[in-house]
Amino acid sequence: MQPSTAAPRVLTSEQAAAAFGAREQIAQISLSPDGTKVAMIQAADGARSVVTIADLVQGGTPRPVVYSSGYPDRLSDCHWVTDARLLCNIYLIANDVDKIAYTRLIAINADGSGMKVITADINDRSLGILQNGGSIIDLLPDGAPGKVLMTRTFVPEQSTGSNIRADRQGLGVELIDIDNNNRKIVEPPRADAVEYISDGHGTIRIKGTRPKTSGGYDGAKVIYTYRQPASDKWLPLSQIVLGGGGGTSFNPYAVDRDLNVAYGFASQDGREALYRVSLDGSLKRELVMARPDVDVDGLIRIGRQRRVVGASYATDRRQTEFFDPMLKKLGAALGKALPHQPLINFVDASTDENKLLMFAGSDVDPGRYYLFDNKMRSMAEILPTRPQLADVPLASVKAINFPAADGTIIPGYLTLPPGSDGKNIPAIVMPHGGPGARDEWGFDWLAQFFANRGYAVLQPNFRGSTGYGDAWFRDNGFKSWRLAISDVNDGGRWLIKQGIADPTKLGIVGWSYGGYAALQTAVLDPSLFKAIVAIAPVTDLETLRNEARHYTSFAMVDAFIGKGPHVREGSPALNAGRITAPVLMFHGTNDLNVGIGESRLMADRLKDVGKSVELVEFKNLDHQIQDSAARTTMLAKSDAFLRKAMGM
Known part of the structure; x- marks a missing residue:
């Protein structure tokens, strides 16, 4: 694509908030088996989405076939099973006291007719609820038109004499005909099964099981077994320990039937590397790709059999190498x-x-x-x-490095306003979420909005980020919060030292863990940032732990947060008295990642000590705030808040 020759559009503050706040027009897209049509999940007004079918041969306006309201249902992905029929996944949140998430799969024709719920339903004998509606693991490209391999969660049932049928419990695999909903069990359910990997041609070759703790929570270890071709016997493959920070064995992701190998990731000198392991009984391991500086963390797959064709990694930019x-x-x-x-x-x-x-x-x-x-x-x-x-001028993103207080060089990205000389201007530090994540070079709607409004934006990949190996991840951004937050603050000081930021007009904006970091920076250095915007932030580590207490993941969350003085010292809501800058927070009431109670607690604690704070709640929205109107409001209010706090 060549750069546009149209005159660049200059947006007012209201226009900029609406343009950058609008959700992506295409959230997900899939190509029909014959390559003549695409199915797209497109953004509609507010939180609504619509699946449209575009004919790539005849052309014309894409035809809508099914809508989701966004409250509480959201279309997450659609895939062609045949040239005439699709499987679509719907994500829902039960809007009650407990706010439980569900997924359901539906089949629908390309003209919108023939809708069927494919997810197996529970009945009056079921002894639990069904949250996981199943996932496609094989589109069976070698034949069997209209059939797919899908995972299914079997809920135990009460049978004759009030006995519990424990043999029908856990995750299994079914062969399903999406035209008539006929189903056949291919892999019987296991209570501890968490994953099945197909060879892309209809055969399950790898199974992952996750034993429970003595308290009934998910354990930290996943055990993988495999089968040789034409065999039903499961053999040991590998084990991994979840929770980050290395120490993992081979983590399989895909099977190549023709080579009879599994592709996956394992640690190589403290960084993730891509390996392939022979499934012929020898378990011969071969290093496919490794880097001395960053993790190799992306597996490139293509086609209906999802064959492995390459791998990717991110240095200053995401790089792909094809095999x-x-x-x-x-x-x-x-x-x-x-x-x-x-x-x-x-x-x-x-x-x-x-x-x-x-x-x-x-x-x-x-x-x-x-x-x-x-x-x-x-x-x-x-x-x-x-x-x-x-035709809206967008800002170039430059990979940069800055020194932390201890001399460690911190990588990140700097975005300057279009046409700016980058000298003595308003600036924002924007730490990423996670903390198990990292920023990468590319388009970022949040950073680009603030650049459009005249701010320099720094996105630091502080210690505690992923992608740079075990030593960089440390104990994660909560246990090692002091180091991570110090790096974020050092990024702000670097902007000032470089003459980029006007020190009286330096703010911080963050989402999720980034929102936590935005608040916690002021606990370490109350005078550095003049305004704080926190979106869906963690504010109290003990509250975050308790939010997971009634879920099977509690043991993992408990270990991730840990115990000790860092829990109180690293909780901004418990240190609100040190925060001097005004605070603006946004949070969806249906957030299942970080409960809205955390922002409410933070607001109450700040008010108790006489600080300036405003909390904007978005009713029925979750952690991602997938609503164009809500995002527009959030951007407009954030810009106005920052300008007022910085005296602009």
């Missing part, structure tokens, strides 16, 4: 054809892989989807992801 000769050559050619969109991903493919659905974008291009015809050597654009930003 497949054709895709390696094509990737190089596309890099030359789309020089302004270096972030290229192959999203889907037709059954014969002649037609490839791909995404291309950059820091200054939110991205667009293309269909590449390998036989014709032609490429056609389908749709952009954010048409609202057409």
Whole structure:
């Protein structure tokens, strides 16, 4: 794509909030087996979404086939099973006191007819609820039209004589005909099963089990077993210990039937590397790709059998290396054809892989989807992801490094306002969520909004981030909060020292763990940031622990947070008296990641000590705040708040 020749649009504050706050036009997209149609989950007004079908041969306006309200149902993904029929996943939150999340799978024809619920239902004998509606693990590309392999959670039932049928409990695999809903058990359920991996051609080759703790919670260890070709016997493969920080064995992700190997990740000199392990009984392990500086953390798969074709890693930018000769050559050619969109991903493919659905974008291009015809050597654009930003000048993102107080060099990204000389201007530090995550180079709607409004934005990959190996992750950003938060503060000091930030106009904005970091920075240094915006923040580590107490993940959350003085010292709500800057918070009332009670607690504690605080609650929205109107409000209020607090 060549840069636009249209005159750049200058947005008012209200227009900028609406343009950047609008959700992506295409949340997810899938290519039909014959390569003639795409199914797209597109944003509608507010929180609503719609599945549309676009005919790539006939053209015309995409046809809507099914809607979701966003309250409480949300379409999360749709995949073609045949050229005429789709399977779509729906995410729901039961809006009651406990707020429980569910998923359900439905089948629907491409014209909107023939809708069926595919998720197996419970009955009046069931002794529990069914949250997990199942996942597609094999589209069976070698035949069996209209059939898929899906996981299913079996809920125990009461049988004759009030006995419990324990043999029908846990995760199993079924072969399902989505036309008539006929189903056959392929892998019987196990109470401790958590994962099944197919070879992409209809055979389950790997199973993951996770033993419970003595208290009935999920354990930290996952045990993988495998089967040799044409065998029913399960053999030991590997074990991994969850919770981050290394020490893991081989974690399988995919099986290559023809090579008879499993691809997966394991630690190599303290960083994640890609390996493949032979499934012939020898368990011979071969290193496929490793880096001395960052984790190799992405597995590139393509086609309806999801074959492995490459791997990726992120240094200052995400890099992809293809093993497949054709895709390696094509990737190089596309890099030359789309020089302004270096972030290229192959999203889907037709059954014969002649037609490839791909995404291309950059820091200054939110991205667009293309269909590449390998036989014709032609490429056609389908749709952009954010048409609202057409001809709006976007800000270049530059990879930078800055020194922490102890001399450690911290990587990050700096975004300056379009046309700015980057000298003595308002600035924002924006720590990422997680903490088990990292920022990468590319388009970021939140950072781009603030850059459009005249702020420099620094996104630090502080210690506690993932992607840089075990030593960088440390004990995670909660146990090692003091180090992580010190790095974030040092990023703010670097902006001032470089002459980029006006020290009287330096703010901090964060979401989730980033919101926690935004609040906790003021506990360490109350004078550095002049305004704090925290979206869905963790504010009290003990409250975060207690939110998980009634879930099977409690033991993992408990260990992740840990015990000791850091729990109180690292909780901004318990140290509100040290915060001097005004605080603005946003939170969805249906947030299952971080309960809204955490923001309410923070607001109460700040008010108790006479601090300036405002909490904006978004009714019925969850952690992601997937509502264009709500996001527009959030951006507009944040900008106004920062300007007032900084005297702009």
